[in-house]
Amino acid sequence: xxxxxxxxxxxxxxxxxxxxxxxxxxxxxxxxxxxxxxxxxxxxxxxxxxxxxxxxxxxxxxxxxxxxxxxxxxxxxxxxxxxxxxxxxxxxxxxxxxxxxxxxxxxxxxxxxxxxxxxxxxxxxxxxxxxxxxxxxxxxxxxxxxxxxxxxxxxxxxxxxxxxxxxxxxxxxxxxxxxxxxxxxxxxxxxxxxxxxxxxxxxxxxxxxxxxxxxxxxxxxxxxxxxxxxxxxxxxxxxxxxxxxxxxxxxxxxxxxxxxxxxxxxxxxxxxxxxxxxxxxxxxxxxxxxxxxxxxxxxxxxxxxxxxxxxxxxxxxxxxxxxxxxxxxxxxxxxxxxxxxxxxx
Amino acid sequence: xxxxxxxxxxxxxxxxxxxxxxxxxxxxxxxxxxxxxxxxxxxxxxxxxxxxxxxxxxxxxxxxxxxxxxxxxxxxxxxxxxxxxxxxxxxxxxxxxxxxxxxxxxxxxxxxxxxxxxxxxxxxxxxxxxxxxxxxxxxxxxxxxxxxxxxxxxxxxxxxxxxxxxxxxxxxxxxxxxxxxxxxxxxxxxxxxxxxxxxxxxxxxxxxxxxxxxxxxxxxxxxxxxxxxxxxxxxxxxxxxxxxxxxxxxxxxxxxxxxxxxxxxxxxxxxxxxxxxxxxxxxxxxxxxxxxxxxxxxxxxxxxxxxxxxxxxxxxxxxxxxxxxxxxxxxxxxxxxxxxxxxxx
DNA sequence: ACCATGGCTTGGAACGATCCAGAGTTCCAC
DNA sequence: GTGGAACTCTGGATCGTTCCAAGCCATGGT
Numbered sequence: 001x002x003x004x005x006x007x008x009x010x011x012x013x014x015x016x017x018x019x020x021x022x023x024x025x026x027x028x029x030x031x032x033x034x035x036x037x038x039x040x041x042x043x044x045x046x047x048x049x050x051x052x053x054x055x056x057x058x059x060x061x062x063x064x065x066x067x068x069x070x071x072x073x074x075x076x077x078x079x080x081x082x083x084x085x086x087x088x089x090x091x092x093x094x095x096x097x098x099x100x101x102x103x104x105x106x107x108x109x110x111x112x113x114x115x116x117x118x119x120x121x122x123x124x125x126x127x128x129x130x131x132x133x134x135x136x137x138x139x140x141x142x143x144x145x146x147x148x149x150x151x152x153x154x155x156x157x158x159x160x161x162x163x164x165x166x167x168x169x170x171x172x173x174x175x176x177x178x179x180x181x182x183x184x185x186x187x188x189x190x191x192x193x194x195x196x197x198x199x200x201x202x203x204x205x206x207x208x209x210x211x212x213x214x215x216x217x218x219x220x221x222x223x224x225x226x227x228x229x230x231x232x233x234x235x236x237x238x239x240x241x242x243x244x245x246x247x248x249x250x251x252x253x254x255x256x257x258x259x260x261x262x263x264x265x266x267x268x269x270x271x272x273x274x275x276x277x278x279x280x281x282x283x284x285x286x287x288x289x290x291x292x293x294x295x296x297x298x299x300x301x302x303x304x305x306x307x308x309x310x311x312x313x314x315x316x317x318x319x320x321x322x323x324x325x326x327x328x329x330x331x332x333x334x335x336x337x338x339x340x341x342x343x344x345x
Numbered sequence: 346x347x348x349x350x351x352x353x354x355x356x357x358x359x360x361x362x363x364x365x366x367x368x369x370x371x372x373x374x375x376x377x378x379x380x381x382x383x384x385x386x387x388x389x390x391x392x393x394x395x396x397x398x399x400x401x402x403x404x405x406x407x408x409x410x411x412x413x414x415x416x417x418x419x420x421x422x423x424x425x426x427x428x429x430x431x432x433x434x435x436x437x438x439x440x441x442x443x444x445x446x447x448x449x450x451x452x453x454x455x456x457x458x459x460x461x462x463x464x465x466x467x468x469x470x471x472x473x474x475x476x477x478x479x480x481x482x483x484x485x486x487x488x489x490x491x492x493x494x495x496x497x498x499x500x501x502x503x504x505x506x507x508x509x510x511x512x513x514x515x516x517x518x519x520x521x522x523x524x525x526x527x528x529x530x531x532x533x534x535x536x537x538x539x540x541x542x543x544x545x546x547x548x549x550x551x552x553x554x555x556x557x558x559x560x561x562x563x564x565x566x567x568x569x570x571x572x573x574x575x576x577x578x579x580x581x582x583x584x585x586x587x588x589x590x591x592x593x594x595x596x597x598x599x600x601x602x603x604x605x606x607x608x609x610x611x612x613x614x615x616x617x618x619x620x621x622x623x624x625x626x627x628x629x630x631x632x633x634x635x636x637x638x639x640x641x642x643x644x645x646x647x648x649x650x651x652x653x654x655x656x657x658x659x660x661x662x663x664x665x666x667x668x669x670x671x672x673x674x675x676x677x678x679x680x681x682x683x684x685x686x687x688x689x690x
Numbered sequence: 691a692c693c694a695t696g697g698c699t700t701g702g703a704a705c706g707a708t709c710c711a712g713a714g715t716t717c718c719a720c
Numbered sequence: 721g722t723g724g725a726a727c728t729c730t731g732g733a734t735c736g737t738t739c740c741a742a743g744c745c746a747t748g749g750t
Contacts (some may be wrong), residue, residue: 016735045699059470128359219526296583
């Protein structure tokens, strides 16, 4: 719907506060108050201004508002690196849910790109130009570089991922307890009658990997099961998942496998395919992340599903507090994942 | 060129043009010129100003610049609806590549969310508040509602997807020739010695579906092969893909299947799994979109891969022209997909 | 009748950048 | 030596909003 302006012709320029003020017969400031502090106006004035606003289709100019209030209502999110594996499948779902949660409180998401080799690239420019109110940092397991730097620049941010290497970090964070995830995955297999349950995980220097692994170990030991010869550590790729599965199947002959990621689980599937073993019948497999792949591969891979929707909502809530109270120091929030059971187990 | 990041002294408020001007002993306007039109300055003045800029770590305030120039250097992209299937996997890859391509020309991407039930929701607010310079529209096959509306509001936009229902639309667009994709997929199977090649596609009212289907028909007929009894039309879901495959396998017994999407291909895999048929040996399957799933499922699904990187670059190029020349009317760009051959064929 | 009170409304200034028109320099041709 | 063009640089105005301090106007207590 095109909006006619005082001149009578149809103009491309959107109406301003002044246009509304003139039409309603009040001052600019009153219109501003009608938008931002309606309680300050007398009921009849408010109604009159509101009508003028509706009539013109007025919407405050973001740049002007942002300049004056020093708030852009934008949250910066650095595009996670694109990998040809499945590892970023979870991040995509997170971005979706985060954008949705942010929208509910009037925030939009500014996606930016940074050189994958430099975890700090991109942040500085946005910070200096006051383009965003805050950041969401996602790859905290890669080290505390980003958070440390942001802190030193006094930038506001929250992180999806606990501050692994800085136990004393004060920024709000939300994370998913994936040690617990490994635990329920392993216990699920034990309930199904398995006792030789192997683990395929990541290298020792991977914080995420060690955490997940500890859940498997805990579940095994609590149930009086041995883990010797059942653990393997490797890269997060399909080919190394396959290699690890091959080695385990040849040596220890486990009846079930818990994998630190759906990517590794897919590697296992490749090994099974080659050996003509049937997933879910000859051998059980559980993965992590509940990716698209896990959901769709026949007969479906049982997978540990992180509650991304809840994480996104928690992060947005923390952001709101943080932006309202600059000194806000929240306790971290740890969420529990659930197991989505499918045909593979 | 590169600004020292962890600069020694950190003040609360970022430096402004006036700060730089004072330090360099010139006027504000001169600093502005140093940033935007360096050719206008004498070499020694430029050097002096540049030094002051570096020293303070000055970066123009986006809100102020945006207010004055009426350009935000933001491109709006409505978050495609999240589906639990595989259909949006391609869109995620597109978003990635688009953000990257946009960054190269100094544009950032503003992600926003809109009620899935209303294809226009969200655009209006951003447009009225002049928050973005342009939009990228992605779901043109759902009808021309968005583009028609944006046009009527005189908004700038480009679309990823041809204007299906409006042959006379004048906005720049980029699309992938997926009829051609179906053709090369079918021909690939013919080369491999198949002659009974079935098609699993979407309902008749799906423009995308009919286009892809025509490629299959064309390839079959050009090679003197019959298509009777080999085509089936259904929903884009795993379960209906499975049902369609079951029906075809029972009735016509094709040796190869071309599917309109990787989702349908996954449905086929489910049917094969149940029948204990081996993908790539007992029967060949080709999908569309080259999703994560197609890439990782053993032994890999041969799939038609849309050149998303190229599409993103073309769109950004078109956007640049459009924003530089408001009257810019580009011819649409049609890109050719390639076939990624994997174990499934 | 008067002043204080509190609710509503207002005009001017400011946020930090760019646009614009004009002023000061430099340089060269005549 | 002078006029004029070309080159540099400058100060004021402006984009659309919100902050601020002050103004207006009923109301009510004294």
